[in-house]
Amino acid sequence: MTIKIAVQAAPFDLGAEIAALHRDTPAVGAVASFLGTVRNEAGTVSEMCLEHYPGMTEKALAEIVQNAQTRWALHSVTVIHRIGPLAPCDPIVMVAVASAHRDAAFAACAFIMDFLKTQAPFWKQETTADGAHWVDAKDSDTGACARWAAPDL
Amino acid sequence: MKIHILYFARLRETLGTAKETLEIPAPATLALLLDTLRGRGGMWAEALAVGRNFRLARNQDLCPADTVLADGDEVAIFPPVTGG
Numbered sequence: 058m059t060i061k062i063a064v065q066a067a068p069f070d071l072g073a074e075i076a077a078l079h080r081d082t083p084a085v086g087a088v089a090s091f092l093g094t095v096r097n098e099a100g101t102v103s104e105m106c107l108e109h110y111p112g113m114t115e116k117a118l119a120e121i122v123q124n125a126q127t128r129w130a131l132h133s134v135t136v137i138h139r140i141g142p143l144a145p146c147d148p149i150v151m152v153a154v155a156s157a158h159r160d161a162a163f164a165a166c167a168f169i170m171d172f173l174k175t176q177a178p179f180w181k182q183e184t185t186a187d188g189a190h191w192v193d194a195k196d197s198d199t200g201a202c203a204r205w206a207a208p209d210l
Numbered sequence: 211m212k213i214h215i216l217y218f219a220r221l222r223e224t225l226g227t228a229k230e231t232l233e234i235p236a237p238a239t240l241a242l243l244l245d246t247l248r249g250r251g252g253m254w255a256e257a258l259a260v261g262r263n264f265r266l267a268r269n270q271d272l273c274p275a276d277t278v279l280a281d282g283d284e285v286a287i288f289p290p291v292t293g294g
Contacts, residue, residue, distance in 0.1 A: 093294050107293065108219055110286060113270035138293060150294050170294060176272065178286075179293025180219035191220040194263075194290030 058126055059133035062118045064109060066141040071151050074135050078155040085132050089162035090153040091170050097145035101185040107140045107149065110178035114138070121172040125154075128168070129161035136169065138179065168205055174198040211236045211281035213243060218288035221264060224257045234279075240266050241275040243285065264289055 063069075071092055079085045095105045122134050132155045139149050152169045156162040181192040216229045234246060248255045258264065267286040268277050279285070 109293070110216070110218055110267075110270075110288070113267060113286065116270050117272075174294040175291065177293050178218065178267070178288060178291050180289065181292045182219070191223075191289070192292045194292050 058131055060119070060122050061133075061135040061137075062115055062122065063137045064111075064114050064118075064140060065137065066139060068139070068148065069137045069151060071148070071153070074137065074151065075153050078133050078135060078153055082132065082155070084157060085155045086157050087159040087162040088153060088155045089159065089166040090151065091166050092148055093150040093170075095143050095145050095147045095149060102145055102183050103186075104184040105143045105145070105147075105149075106182045106184070106189075107138075107143065108180045108182065109138075109140050113178050117177045118173065121169055121176060124172070125165040125168050129156065129165045131156050131161060131165055134165070134169070136173070138173070138177070140179070171198070171201040171205065175202050211238070211279070213238075213279055214282070214284045215243075215247075216284065216286040216288075218286065220289050221257060221287060224253055226253075236279075236281065238279050239275065240268065240273070240277045240279060240285065243279065244275065244287075258287070265291070 075088055075090055078088050118136050135153045137151050143149060152166050154162045154165045175198050183190050183192055213232050213234060215232060217225055217227060222228050234243060244258055248258050265288055266273055266275060269284050
């Protein structure tokens with residue numbers, strides 16, 4: 058399996074990353090992808106800054122991808138997470154998974170995102186007119202991981 | 211033994227430090243290290259109080275407080291993660 062993991066300040070090109078997963082690769086019949094962007098529902102966020110733990114971040118992401126690989130037959134996986142200051146609507150994270158059939162690609166993509174949200178050491182800080190605020194973790198993210206513990210999945 | 215400690219995000223700001231190296235007697239667990247830090251009082255006792263929501267990592271792996279430490283270990287203390 059080919060794995061690409063990157064933690065970077067620079068933007069990424071989701072289309073180019075997806076194309077790289079299936080170009081000249083006849084064994085691949087499905088690519089599922091997820092793109093996470095900076096939400097600003099209330100219109101109050103002027104900036105979102107991502108902090109991380111260099112070293113552990115890459116290690117945690119690699120472990121999550123390896124765990125996905127033991128559950129599904131995957132051909133290749135790309136995970137890119139941005140750090141530093143971002144603006145509303147900017148892409149933050151992408152996961153793309155290539156496999157022979159769609160079921161494995163869909164499931165592995167969701168699995169990787171669920172564990173990224175709860176295990177990978179990133180922290181968001183929002184800036185509004187009141188100043189900078191650290192974003193609180195959500196219980197629903199922990200719940201999303203629990204579904205993968207079911208033995209029949 | 212020497213333990214290198216890293217603090218991140220809100221905890222780094224609250225404690226006013228990103229990293230330090232601490233000399234503690236061996237053998238020791240993460241829980242004992244936390245007790246030592248709480249012993250400083252003030253924000254240390256408050257932010258790291260038992261029951262507060264923070265995570266621990268030893269040598270870049272998440273781990274529980276009863277984890278045994280070794281000389282030269284890198285320990286990180288941080289709030290629940292919020293990436294993605």
